[in-house]
Amino acid sequence: MFTVFRGGRSGAWRVTRLASVKGASLAQTPSLSVVHSLSIALPILPSLTSWRLAGVTSHLRYTERTEKTELDARPAAIGRPEATCAALIPIKKSAAWWALTQEERRGIFEDKSHHIENSLKYLPAIARQLYHSRDLGEPFDFLTWFEFEPAQADAFEELVRTLRAGEEWKYVEREVDIRLERERLTPDE
Amino acid sequence: MFTVFRGGRSGAWRVTRLASVKGASLAQTPSLSVVHSLSIALPILPSLTSWRLAGVTSHLRYTERTEKTELDARPAAIGRPEATCAALIPIKKSAAWWALTQEERRGIFEDKSHHIENSLKYLPAIARQLYHSRDLGEPFDFLTWFEFEPAQADAFEELVRTLRAGEEWKYVEREVDIRLERERLTPDE
Numbered sequence: 001m002f003t004v005f006r007g008g009r010s011g012a013w014r015v016t017r018l019a020s021v022k023g024a025s026l027a028q029t030p031s032l033s034v035v036h037s038l039s040i041a042l043p044i045l046p047s048l049t050s051w052r053l054a055g056v057t058s059h060l061r062y063t064e065r066t067e068k069t070e071l072d073a074r075p076a077a078i079g080r081p082e083a084t085c086a087a088l089i090p091i092k093k094s095a096a097w098w099a100l101t102q103e104e105r106r107g108i109f110e111d112k113s114h115h116i117e118n119s120l121k122y123l124p125a126i127a128r129q130l131y132h133s134r135d136l137g138e139p140f141d142f143l144t145w146f147e148f149e150p151a152q153a154d155a156f157e158e159l160v161r162t163l164r165a166g167e168e169w170k171y172v173e174r175e176v177d178i179r180l181e182r183e184r185l186t187p188d189e
Numbered sequence: 190m191f192t193v194f195r196g197g198r199s200g201a202w203r204v205t206r207l208a209s210v211k212g213a214s215l216a217q218t219p220s221l222s223v224v225h226s227l228s229i230a231l232p233i234l235p236s237l238t239s240w241r242l243a244g245v246t247s248h249l250r251y252t253e254r255t256e257k258t259e260l261d262a263r264p265a266a267i268g269r270p271e272a273t274c275a276a277l278i279p280i281k282k283s284a285a286w287w288a289l290t291q292e293e294r295r296g297i298f299e300d301k302s303h304h305i306e307n308s309l310k311y312l313p314a315i316a317r318q319l320y321h322s323r324d325l326g327e328p329f330d331f332l333t334w335f336e337f338e339p340a341q342a343d344a345f346e347e348l349v350r351t352l353r354a355g356e357e358w359k360y361v362e363r364e365v366d367i368r369l370e371r372e373r374l375t376p377d378e
Contacts, residue, residue, distance in 0.1 A: 002326065038326065056324045059287040068290055098248045101257055102291065135245045135324045137191065137227065 003057070003131055005088055005143060006033045008050035013086060013180040021164070023092070023174030026051050032088065032180055034145075053090055055131025055143040062109045067116050074120070076127035083127065083147040086180040087156065090133075090140035097171035098134075113166030122159050125152050140174065192246070192320055194277055194332060195222045197239035202275060202369040210353070212281070212363030215240050221277065221369055223334075242279055244320025244332040251298045256305050263309070265316035272316065272336040275369040276345065279322075279329035286360035287323075302355030311348050314341050329363065 007015070007026060011033030018028050029050055037054075063071065097105065109115050119128070126148045134141040148156055160177070163169060196204070196215060200222030207217055218239055226243075252260065286294065298304050308317070315337045323330040337345055349366070352358060 056326070058324050060290055063290055064292050065290050101249055101252055101254050102295070103253050106291070132324055135247050135321055137245070 001056070002037050002039070002054050002136075003143075004035045004037050004052055004054045005145075006035065006050065006052045007031070007178075008033070012183055014183055015178060016181055017177070017179040019177055021175040021177050022172055023176075026090075026176050026178075031183075032178065053088075053133065053140060053143055054136055054138055055133040056136065057129065058132045062106050063116060067110075067120075070120055071116075071123070074123040076124035078127050078129050078145070078147055080127070080147065082149050084182040085148050085150055085153060085156075086182070087144075087146040087160075088178040088180065089144045089146070089160070090174075090176050090178075091142045091144070091172055092140045092174040093142075093171045094173040108168050108171070113163075113168035115163065115166065115168060118162045118166075119159065122152075122155055125149070126156055126159060190245070191226050191228070191243050191325075192332075193224045193226050193241055193243045194334075195224065195239065195241045196220070196367075197222065201372055203372055204367060205370050206366070206368040208366055210364040210366050211361055215279075215365050215367070220372075221367065242277075242322065242329060242332055243325055243327055244322040245325065246318065247321045251295050252305060256299075256309075259309060260305075260312070263312040265313035267316050267318050267334070267336055269316070269336070271338050273371040274337050274339055274342060274345075275371070276333075276335045276349075277367040277369065278333045278335070278349070279363075279365050279367075280331045280333070280361055281329045281363040282331075282360045283362045297357050297360070302352075302357035304352065304355065304357060307351045307355075308348065311341075311344055314338070315345055315348060 007018075007029035009029070009031060011031035013032040013034070015029055015032055018026060027049060060068065100108070110117070126146055128147075129145045131143040131145070132141075133139075133143055146156065196207075196218035198218070198220060200220035202221040202223070204218055204221055207215060216238055249257065289297070299306070315335055317336075318334045320332040320334065321330075322328075322332055335345065353361075
């Protein structure tokens with residue numbers, strides 16, 4: 001099952017900000033929809049006013065057992081009604097990153113950049129879900145989806161600032177930061 | 190770029206044997222073709238007499254730096270004209286395997302099962318290419334393609350026997366073993 005993020009003219013999320021952090025941006029769109037699909041080949045033509053990014057949830061790549069135990073102790077559910085803020089952050093890493101071995105990538109990811117350790121303290125208030133895109137031939141390698149209550153907005157800024165300050169981030173070749181607010185539900189929904 | 194293996198009535202490879210090693214088999218087909226595609230959604234309907242399996246080459250998952258150096262020193266090219274024998278071995282691992290962390294999987298893969306060490310001695314005579322399928326929503330997790338000269342047939346049997354004897358193989362839930370011979374080239378090809 002693939003998850004497809006579609007920027008366009010309608011969707012359950014309103015785009016409040018869409019900006020490149022590094023590299024080319026994506027087209028500005030007023031809305032974002034999140035759909036689940038058995039196929040990544042959706043019949044949607046690329047256009048200047050919309051885009052689609054697909055990813056898949058997968059097994060853990062870097063997390064070690066003790067870290068997994070800590071993560072599992074802080075389950076952060078996606079879809080909480082009170083989490084009306086979200087961010088979609090697509091990232092592409094450089095060829096140099098992917099030429100590293102697993103142990104070298106893990107060394108940069110956690111031992112030098114403390115990716116998991118730094119992220120843990122924001123759980124479960126800032127829920128996140130990682131989608132893998134690289135092996136799907138997508139323009140980005142990862143799509144990270146974050147959800148949180150408005151009161152966590154400052155904490156979220158701190159989290160992304162921390163992640164961008166680490167050694168790991170030097171291998172980021174392209175990153176777009178898309179901030180979202182949940183559209184108010186109407187009685188029909 | 191995806192690689193699609195299509196079992197059917199025509200193709201550059203003649204199927205000499207197709208048998209389940211564990212779990213459900215695939216339909217018997219006389220031929221196999223290998224095509225490269227920008228999409229995994231090929232317009233081919235599933236049928237009782239054919240099948241298609243897609244995968245993608247990707248970055249290294251378990252190989253460490255010293256092993257990579259050894260592997261790189263024994264480049265084994267796919268497509269040598271004298272390598273008229275091939276095998277396609279699709280494998281699906283169990284949910285228990287994928288619930289393990291990377292370090293636990295690596296421990297079973299190499300430290301206990303010596304997957305890389307055992308495979309190294311057959312290089313470059315038995316060339317191999319691994320395709321990842323799991324994140325594509327495919328029925329198998331991996332497709333491994335092997336190519337070798339007829340004189341290496343016994344060595345190849347030894348290699349697959351070794352891989353199936355290790356601890357890692359206990360996590361294999363489904364495996365099909367497809368043996369192939371290159372169709373004789375005609376002047377038109």
